[in-house]
Amino acid sequence: MSPAENAPSTTDVAHALEAVVTWLRDSREPVGISKSSLSTLARLDVVGPLRITDLAEREGLTQPGMTTLVNRLVQTGLAERRADPGDGRAVLVALTSDGLARLTEYRVSRTELISARLEQLDPESRSALAKAVPALHRFVDDSHVTEEK
Amino acid sequence: MSPAENAPSTTDVAHALEAVVTWLRDSREPVGISKSSLSTLARLDVVGPLRITDLAEREGLTQPGMTTLVNRLVQTGLAERRADPGDGRAVLVALTSDGLARLTEYRVSRTELISARLEQLDPESRSALAKAVPALHRFVDDSHVTEEK
DNA sequence: GCCATATGCATAAGCCAGTTATATAGTTGA
DNA sequence: TCAACTATATAACTGGCTTATGCATATGGC
DSSP, rough: OOTTTOOOHHHHHHHHHHHHHHHHHOOOOOOSSHHHHHHHHHHEEEEEEEEHHHHHHHHHHHHHHHHHHHHHHHTTOOOOOOETEEEEEEEEEEEHHHHHHHHHHHHHHHHHHHHHHHTTHHHHHHHHHHHHHHHHHHHHHHGGSSSOO | OOEEEEEEEHHHHHHHHHHHHHHHHHHHOOOOSHHHHHHHHHHHHHOOOHHHHHHHHHHOOOHHHHHHHHHHHHTSSEEEEOOOOOOTOOOOEOHHHHHHHHHHHHHHHHOOOOOOHHTTTHHHHHHHHHHHHHHHHHHHHGGGGOOOO
């Protein structure tokens, strides 16, 4: 409960991370595009063209929900539907260059927001955060986590 | 771009924090209550009873939106409306004991989720994160930030 | 003290992003 | 070749917001 007095416990770290998440969530400026859409664009950028069903599963939406979302992306020119060679039922959703541009713009603005904030911190804090970078990546990386159940 | 080779830059830290935010957002389990409702309950817990208008401003909603949200909270027994002594127009929204219990339950489950993940990390990573706790708190703390504009 | 104006909240109507249920087109294997 | 399965689409509905508006109370200049 008191990271100032003793060494921070796991719970203290958890609370600090939650606080950061809350701050970053609240610091989102309206960007004219939904969080789901941005997340889907990012997924397409990272993974490449995907089927509707596949996208839906990865993004945690239902298939009809993803169909609607993709409709919006296509209508605004951020993504396109391609035929899946070898399966006439399926569709491959792919990022357009406009979609990539939009995604990049968003990523840059977010990074700038956070960086500006970081640069206002005292040097010791910045150093501590810099040293925590590998740990933060390990935290979100599933590959080393021992799955249970 | 390569935190593994050189000392992590501010941009690297920003990306790591974004990655954590994304992971924590995706790790939210359905909880039967909206994010806005939880955030509002937390606000009431931290700040104490507030007016509808005040709540709306702090939570980034419109006043009618907050009226509706408070209606839901009241109907589910998580909050209550009190008369504002000294202003017959106003209402003070306050957390009920049920509301506090629900909020606590959520907070505990979140903390447990994150803690469990932390405990699977290697000791050096855990140590690095523990040392970063004060810096994380400073990052989200507005009080020392030099405002511009 | 009165009245014009401002303020706090509620209601109404509509929008948007999601849901479940169902239909249609294409695929696959016995 | 046809029954069963799969991928997507469409329809109808819901939740959580929005804007526009109304009503009650408060406030200050006169």
